[in-house]
Amino acid sequence: MSKVLIIGAGGVGSVVTQKCASLPEVFSDIMLASRTKSKCEAIARRVDGNRVKTAQVDADNVPELLALINTFKPEMVINVALPYQDLTIMEACLEAGVHYLDTANYEPKDEAHFEYSWQWAYHERFKEKGLTAILGCGFDPGVTSIYTAFAAKHHFDEMHYLDIVDCNAGDHGKAFATNFNPEINIREVTQKGKYWENGKWVETDPHAIKKPLNYPNIGARNSYVIYHEELESLVKNFPSLKRARFWMTFGDEYLTHLRVIQNIGMASIEPIIYKGVEIVPLQFLKETLPNPGDLGENYTGETSIGCRIRGIKEGKEKTYYIWNNCKHQDAYNETGAQGVSYTTGVPAMLGVMMLLTGKWKKPGVFNVEEFDPDPFMELIGTYGLPWNEEINGDLEL
Ligand code: NDP
16 A cells, blocks of 8 residues: 655656556555646546545756655655656655656756666665665666566577567557657657667667568568667666667658758757747747647557567577557557557556565666566556567567
8 A cells, every 4th residue: 555646747647647546455545746737637537536636846846846745755756757857856756765766767958868877876875765766667668678678587598689679550640740748759769870789889870770670460660770768778787788779660751740840940959039038949849749648539550569689598599579569549448548658657557566565676776677577577468568479480680
């Protein structure tokens, strides 16, 4: 029986809140806090029986966070606001003495750059206080890292090649929309490509490496190598990897829009003056694009995300593919959210449950692959994201 404070009332926050509320035996008290309280209240109304309390908070402000945490006294904070707030929320958790979990690594507002070093720097302080911080517990990062840990534990003596493959074969009926926060999403997909090979990072122009890959129940989709945050911790935690890449599918229409957005300067995070007011073009663009949280109703098709791994088991080469497919309509029917919010929110809830039930409790700051994958893998299907596996199939890579 535990109290949790969820911060961030977007698409992911909505799924986490509903999932936690459906398990009163684990989550006895729930508070959802965010910048805009009315969004918290709308989510709370989806849940029966006044189970969810709501509050307004500016998560950039440590004293404000601390006051809220000290009033509600949760055992744990679930951060599903934006990556910009990771450090302030970690700071407040440390000061108040509560555990922490997030789904995306820290990114400064004024620089399109993310890496774990800022959050890993908190390790000793969390350890000294006997607190656990779980980093990156969505789907990717999150489940993909747990799949990799599960493969290392049960299927390989040594893993050599890891390809994380992320396909969204959904159709939301809009000319252009992003599946999660547009500002964060556009910053992520317009950066240079980067992958790990033979002990060093190899950088490419954006979307320079392209290959059609076949996804279960979907078929062939153009897939592009992009840099994704879990690669940084996975190559550190699984040093036998000779190569680690992340592939994401993009439709031609999406890429054309993205190119135009960049060419006309709308992806820029450099402030400009418009009619005497300072604005950031990408933040302005976010306001004109569809809200990812509203895409669910007409979203058809499904996502397929998994890990394709090649390595050695008992002296022989082995391949292993593990994946989940999630239908946008199933996610919408259950939670009112589209598949990308759903596949992020469900693992976040389960990561919290792992900590609260003592299965993933150790003092310090950890990426999800540093915990035992088995208790998570046993339950993730029950909560909506079942997995499939194929041994010694053709990985195409
Ligand atoms: P949204 O933009 O829909 O929601 C973010 C929420 O955070 C909004 O409610 C917003 O408030 C709130 N917020 C922003 N700034 C503050 C602040 N200073 N103080 C308090 N609240 C704030 O994003 P998503 O729900 O799509 O994504 C949430 C997180 O999940 C992001 O960090 C994203 O990167 C991550 N993610 C992770 C994935 C994974 O697989 N690991 C996949 C998809 C997303 P307001 O409503 O007022 O704007």
